[in-house]
Amino acid sequence: MRMRSITLACLALTALSLAACGGVPFRMDAPPAFKRFEETKDFRFITADGVRLRGRLLENEPIADLGFWREAMKGHLEKRGFVFKDEQCFKTAAGLDGCTLDFVVPYGAEDWVQSETIFVQGDDLMLVEVVGPFDRYTTQKPALQAALRTFSPK
Numbered sequence: 001m002r003m004r005s006i007t008l009a010c011l012a013l014t015a016l017s018l019a020a021c022g023g024v025p026f027r028m029d030a031p032p033a034f035k036r037f038e039e040t041k042d043f044r045f046i047t048a049d050g051v052r053l054r055g056r057l058l059e060n061e062p063i064a065d066l067g068f069w070r071e072a073m074k075g076h077l078e079k080r081g082f083v084f085k086d087e088q089c090f091k092t093a094a095g096l097d098g099c100t101l102d103f104v105v106p107y108g109a110e111d112w113v114q115s116e117t118i119f120v121q122g123d124d125l126m127l128v129e130v131v132g133p134f135d136r137y138t139t140q141k142p143a144l145q146a147a148l149r150t151f152s153p154k
Contacts, residue, residue: 029150031143051132051140058125066120070099073116077103094152113137
């Protein structure tokens, strides 16, 4: 029993040390109005009026290209009641292809935007997601588009 407790404690310490070394394996300049959440190493930002931005890394499984994932994201969100609004595909300063898909969904008495920017590189699927009230998102959109062009894997 004591050996099992020691083993569990060692595993927990290893997990914590790996998490502390973690972080997101990509970088992007934050748009000027966005401030980073200080209490986390995650890629998460917010504006003073509540527009949120986060980045996630997923496994590119099944292995597919940007076109596949763009269509999969669009179909997935439309099936859940999101209305497709706009799409913009672009190349980052680092030469990585990306596509931003904007969707609108009613939330209470407001329309909200869910914006999904997709990047694919080898085994990695990288998402930059922005969510917030439509009017507040719209004022941030030019700065977001400029920031997305600075996206690059580390």
